Amino acid sequence: MTASERPLLEIRELGVSFDTDEGMVRAVDGVSFVARQGRTLGIVGESGSGKSVATKAVIRLLPANARIDPGSAILLRRDDGEVDIAGLPAKGREVRRLRGGDIGMIFQEPMASFSPVYTIGNQMMEAILEHRDHLARRIGGSFDRKTAREHAIRMLERVGMSNARLRIDQYPHELSGGMRQRAMIALALSTHPSLLIADEPTTALDVTIQAQILDLMLELQQELGMAMLFITHDMGVIAQIAEDVAVMYLGRIVERGPTREVIREPAHPYTRGLLAALPRLDTGRRRLTPVPGDIPSPLQRPAGCPFHTRCPQRMPGLCDRLVPGDTPLDATRSVACHLYGEGAP
């Protein structure tokens, strides 16, 4: 393994539950994955898959009624050693130092990152100054208000904002949707995070604008060598941006591996179903192949394999009772399905 592919973030047996009026909802159930420096891990899933909850746990931005299992580990490697984010107090100084410093975040809705009452520049400068020690370690130099402003302008230019010197003093609502998205990326990257979490960052954008943003993110990741977690429901976006993919269904990772291989030869019946259900550009008018049934309510998680209620290959007596473990297919791929387990037919 080369130095550039060292694990930067390692999640082990992450479990997250929500205490709701209607009972406990198990949103993430024993999820483990690794994000490597210089690589993008795509996390793909439909409603209720837990993809957003799992990544929000990494930055400890879960709602107040959420509980992280005591056995969970969220290990982030830093220059001065490893830190287990799962063990830190959610509102403590340490977490705030990581969030926006070592870990950058971008969301579907840019206004989740920006406050409407301050200018873009003010908010970027505040982030840069708050994380100036981290930034000094990453790129050197020292930052005061003046150099922070210059750095913010450089970042805005880098994400393709024309007239950055003027626009830095605008308020978020004065920018168009695409420009706001760019400003959010500039804000997240202005502290040179080692890990970028992107949660459906292009879902609300028009397709021509989405293409520009994806292009930009690919470029910036290569340039800055960060690890990226890219969460989306869109297999097409995953295929273009992520080297590796983890497919989630009802709180569990059902399949993982290099994106190309998973798409070419999906192993899990759910991954196969999801790919078969995709409308394609080049096949002409035809009937599609849906995944039968509905996604179960999170309040009624099926026993055994979470997918067995919709699986065309379920084995009665096995799939509805036992949760399948992670079975390696080769050095880079694994699948959680009894079809591949020991004693499988």
Place this chain on the structure above:
Amino acid sequence: MSGEPLVEIRDLKVYFGVRGRRMLQKAVGYVRAVDEVTLTVHRGETLGLVGESGSGKTTLGRAVLRALPVTAGEVRFHVDGEAVDVLALRGDRLRRFRRHMQLIFQDPYASLDPRMTVRDIIAEPLEAPRHLRNKREIDERVREIAARCRLNVEFLRRFPHAFSGGQRQRIGIARALVANPEFVVCDEAVSALDVSIQADILNLLMDLQQELGTTYLFITHDLSVVAQISDRVAVLYLGRLMELGPTAEIFARPKHPYTRALLSAIPRVEPEHRFDPVKLRGEIPDPAHPPQGCRFSTRCPFVRDRCREEDPAFREIARDHFAACHFAEELAG
């Protein structure tokens, strides 16, 4: 496909007034949401209408259904052997005519009244215009369409909140089709659904079309959905029609630079496909201040002087394949 016309749209304009900053001030400008669109929907076909934000696709669909005021133009609806001027219908005649044309919304959550039972929601279009008065007849018709939409008859007595997204969309479809409309506008009808559910609803729409002979105007931003369901595709940009043609032609041999850019921007799942989107300059212009000449000229990679001055005509470039570009032949190579 050169079928028999069902809905003929001619030079349709829908402008919205833009008010000044002060209250009660008169309109200071107009957003040309739909600007001189001419388009014929053929009986029994699915015409896909695609475009990005601000293209006017939703406005066009609503205008044809008389769901919002039209500024100018003509909409002719061929029904029972006569051509009805839809924009001239008023009062009771308009209310009665509405059963011929229906709308399926994007958001099955927002479009169903939570205080009505599923039966009453589906039955609404039958009851409103004194179409059917007999309760037994209505019940029978509701049960029939619910079965066609693969909705469990048990569900009819329940309230919509108890249903999943896919089931709610089936309820929306059943309501739209209960009065046997000739023409249905599907506005982002599957866009809010998960992929595994979306495929099922698209299949249902295609099956119902075969069984009932319904005509769809299928509005969406999602080009792969359009590729799958449409016989022909129309591409809108800033209120103007850019291109129109048979689906396979549009996807294999797009004539307009905008359509090309749009197609290249779709992230494809095929691993062998290299993602290389056409780089468009800038953003979609403000529809209140559309560019001079060709609407796409400010972003077109092939722009020439003529494009900035002269609005291109919408003309037939190949058989049944139209585009609004001065240089369509040249660019198509």
